[in-house]
Amino acid sequence: MGVLADVKIISMKGVGKCYSHNRALIPVIRNVDFELGVGDTCAIIGPSGSGKSTLLNLIGLLDFADEGEYLLMGQPVCAMHSDELAALRKMHIGFVFQNFNLIPRLSVIKNVALPLRYRGIDRNQSMAQALQMLQRVGMAQRAHSMPADLSGGQKQRVAIARALVGQPSLILTDEPTGSLDGQTASAILELLLSIQQEQRVTLVVVTHDHQVAQLMHRQVMVHGGRVEEVRKCEP
Ligand SMILES: Nc1ncnc2c1ncn2[C@@H]1O[C@H](COP(=O)(O)OP(=O)(O)OP(=O)(O)O)[C@@H](O)[C@H]1O
Numbered sequence: 655m656g657v658l659a660d661v662k663i664i665s666m667k668g669v670g671k672c673y674s675h676n677r678a679l680i681p682v683i684r685n686v687d688f689e690l691g692v693g694d695t696c697a698i699i700g701p702s703g704s705g706k707s708t709l710l711n712l713i714g715l716l717d718f719a720d721e722g723e724y725l726l727m728g729q730p731v732c733a734m735h736s737d738e739l740a741a742l743r744k745m746h747i748g749f750v751f752q753n754f755n756l757i758p759r760l761s762v763i764k765n766v767a768l769p770l771r772y773r774g775i776d777r778n779q780s781m782a783q784a785l786q787m788l789q790r791v792g793m794a795q796r797a798h799s800m801p802a803d804l805s806g807g808q809k810q811r812v813a814i815a816r817a818l819v820g821q822p823s824l825i826l827t828d829e830p831t832g833s834l835d836g837q838t839a840s841a842i843l844e845l846l847l848s849i850q851q852e853q854r855v856t857l858v859v860v861t862h863d864h865q866v867a868q869l870m871h872r873q874v875m876v877h878g879g880r881v882e883e884v885r886k887c888e889p
């Protein structure tokens with residue numbers, strides 16, 4: 655434990671975000687304090703429109719707070735230029751989306767290799783690591799298929815491989831099982847959690863599904879613009 659247990663992957667203090675509607679600025683989230691350590695898993699729950707995706711986008715550097723302080727792996731995000739932010743995102747964050755977001759014109763293996771290619775890793779090494787990751791998610795035999803030829807569950811396995819191939823510190827997912835039937839959803843979640851434990855990656859899942867939320871160490875609820883702790887148990 656000791657030092658590692660104290661490292662915060664995410665540390666937000668007093669974070670707020672507004673959107674403009676009809677020329678008025680409407681706060682979506684206000685004065686949010688939120689911390690997550692190495693290897694933690696957390697569900698973000700709350701009603702539709704409460705700001706769950708907004709919070710996830712702030713965590714993932716896809717959007718920026720209007721106020722407050724955000725340290726990602728100890729680094730103050732507010733002070734960074736866009737190229738530094740992009741580099742931080744590429745190195746440390748993997749995303750898994752409800753609609754998979756695979757690139758349709760690239761084969762499965764090229765989709766998975768992409769985060770490594772973006773980091774400047776050469777083609778052969780990227781493809782070899784991508785194949786290993788495809789083996790881990792049970793999709794190696796479809797490495798040269800195109801995304802359009804896969805089922806929803808298969809696409810999400812590929813998306814998980816792509817998110818985790820570069821061994822990021824943080825995985826962010828917005829309704830990862832929202833487009834899948836119950837049985838496929840359970841298998842996908844089991845896969846995501848088993849790789850999460852192997853890699854000791856921090857995982858944040860936005861979900862409407864209570865069963866999914868129950869599988870995480872922590873649950874926070876976004877409600878009235880605030881983030882409230884619903885449940886916290888030790889990893
Ligand atoms: N880019 C944007 N511009 C203006 N308003 C926005 C934008 N993105 C989100 N909002 C508003 O912010 C609020 C929170 O949206 P958000 O997408 O974070 O909710 P959510 O909790 O993820 O909802 P859902 O469960 O339906 O996905 C909503 O009122 C939405 O209309």
Ligand SMILES: [Mg+2]
Pocket residue numbers: 706707708828
């Ligand atoms: Mg949302």
